[in-house]
Amino acid sequence: MLSLFIKLILAHLIGDFLLQPEKWAKHKAKHKLGSKYLYWHLLVHAIALLVVLQFNVEYWLAFCIIISSHFFIDVAKAQFKTKKNSRLLFALDQLAHLSVIALVVEVYTPYLNKISAIDYNQALLLTASIIAVTSTSSIIMKTIISKWNIDEDAGKEHSLEHAGAYIGILERLFVFLFVVLQFWEGIGFLLAAKSIFRFGDLSRSKDRKLTEYVLIGSLISFGLAMLIGLLYLKIAREL
Structure with missing residues (x-):
């Protein structure tokens, strides 16, 4: 359980912070669904997830849940973001992503012992x-x-x-x-x-x-x- 949580958190940190330039974040906030960087951002997240999960097909549901939820959360954040609420939305955005990760870990907990992967x-x-x-x-x-x-x-x-x-x-x-x-x-x-x-x-x-x-x-x-x-x-x- 803890192992999967660490892997998903690592993928999130890589995609949302380490490999997301400020230029991408500003472009997403301005152009919303029309921003090409929104989709580049999702691609980076997808690659990070695949790598940390070691391309294990047993995690296909976790992959789909995290990527799809990330898309909707980011779109919602861009839609409602203003200069006054940017700090609040940042906190809510991260809380939403972490909640999804926690949910995925909870769903997979009964099956983790059956999933073979190098840790x-x-x-x-x-x-x-x-x-x-x-x-x-x-x-x-x-x-x-x-x-x-x-x-x-x-x-x-x-x-x-x-x-x-x-x-x-x-x-x-x-x-x-x-x-x-x-x-x-x-x-x-x-x-x-x-x-x-x-x-x-x-x-x-x-x-x-x-x-x-x-x-x-x-x-x-x-x-x-x-x-x-x-x-x-x-x-x-x-x-």
Whole structure:
């Protein structure tokens, strides 16, 4: 049961976050059913599902349920999405996808012992966790803090292109690693080091909004990485 759940979650993370460019998401929101990227997105999901399920024909019903439901959920999201409700719809969208996955796992539970396939549970769990802590967390953070408008061009001439995004990804990977290794002191050291480096820039900027924006982003980033790390440890013990 847990093995199938991990596989389906991994396919979802790959299709919905890792291999869905922002360009595709915006095009789907604008053109809805007429967006070619809606169908490219479904194709990516289909391939990801086939790979993680190891092309096992016993899972044909699960494949059909997930792909068809994904289509209708994404179309509904595009139809009702506005700037004001984007965060709520993002949460509902993910909840709907996860509910379908949970339903599929529940349906297949009585038959799982009869389905023969090679399981790489630990590797699949680690892969899903790394995707969640990098690209998935980046999108979640962007969705949460998008309600605050900060001048993104301010100081851009003194910053490397996309440096903030890469720093955030590395930061969360380190936190995830420290949680898995139970090295809590490392998280404290990382947070302290970031605070020291950031303090000079923020104190010189004299911009209260920017200070609060960075603080909120840092706390969300650390919180997500710690949560994913703890979930990884809990699930890994049960495999």
